[in-house]
Amino acid sequence: MTVSTSIAVIAVGDRSRHDDGVGAAVLSRLRERADVRPLPPGTVLSECDLDPSRLIRLWEDAELAVVLEPAHARPGHPGRIYRLQLDAAELGRPAAMSPHGLGEAVELARVLGRLPGRLVAYAVDSGDTSLGQGLSEPVATSVEALVRRVEDEIARHRVAAAPDTAGLGAA
Numbered sequence: 001m002t003v004s005t006s007i008a009v010i011a012v013g014d015r016s017r018h019d020d021g022v023g024a025a026v027l028s029r030l031r032e033r034a035d036v037r038p039l040p041p042g043t044v045l046s047e048c049d050l051d052p053s054r055l056i057r058l059w060e061d062a063e064l065a066v067v068l069e070p071a072h073a074r075p076g077h078p079g080r081i082y083r084l085q086l087d088a089a090e091l092g093r094p095a096a097m098s099p100h101g102l103g104e105a106v107e108l109a110r111v112l113g114r115l116p117g118r119l120v121a122y123a124v125d126s127g128d129t130s131l132g133q134g135l136s137e138p139v140a141t142s143v144e145a146l147v148r149r150v151e152d153e154i155a156r157h158r159v160a161a162a163p164d165t166a167g168l169g170a171a
Contacts, residue, residue, distance in 0.1 A: 006042035006161075007154055008062040008116065012050050012069040012102070019078070019126035019139045022146075023047070023068035029147045037151070040158055052105035056114050064157040065116035066150055067102060071123035078127030079138030081146055086119045120153055122146055 009030065011023025027045045039045075048054045050069075059065035071082055086106070102121055109115045124146065127136040135143070 006063045007040060007044070007157065008059045008065045009043065009045050009150060009154075010055065010058050010065065010067050011045075011047045012055070012067060013047075014049065016131060016133065018128040018130060018132050018134060019124070019136050020070045020129050021133075022070055022124045022126070022135060022139050022143065025135060025140070025143050026068050026146050026150065029143060030150065033147065033151075040154060043154065050102070050105070052108045055102075055105040056109045056112070059109070059116040059119070060114045062116040063118065063161060064154070065119045066153055067119065067121045068146065068150070069102065069121065069123050070126045070129070072129070073125050076127065077125045078136055079142040080125040081142055081149070082123045082125070083149070084121045084123075086121075118157070122149060 009027065011027045013020040013023045015021035015024050024047055027047065030039070030045060044058075046058045048058055055067070059067075071080075073080075106115070106119065124139055124142050127138055134140075
């Protein structure tokens with residue numbers, strides 16, 4: 001059984017591998033800020049490894065899914081943030097993303113009919129993925145910027161999803 005969620009923010013990665021835990025760090029910061037700036041009702045913050053079936057369960061029935069993940073670009077630029085947005089039309093096409101990692105989950109969800117309404121992926125270039133706790137300095141510096149981007153993403157979604165009330169009072 002799945003629970004209907006309008007917004008799913010999912011951190012992908014492994015906290016025990018330094019910069020691989022960047023998504024979890026962003027979720028922690030979002031939770032802290034929610035005391036002052038609450039997230040909209042129906043927003044669920046989750047952590048996940050890159051297992052496609054787990055990702056699909058977390059974003060299933062979401063109007064918006066925001067996935068936070070470490071990137072392993074070569075050459076790398078630790079702390080650099082990348083953004084990829086796929087709307088319903090793009091998500092419905094085969095091979096909308098690369099065939100590995102997140103792309104595999106998107107392709108499987110497409111085939112199963114379990115895609116979110118809109119998917120935005122944020123990836124942060126990693127510097128250190130060796131075993132250990134804590135983020136490298138350049139990746140840690142990017143966390144606050146990524147928190148703001150996720151909050152902005154949610155705000156844009158809410159504005160776009162709000163019913164158009166213009167002209168309701170006019171006869």
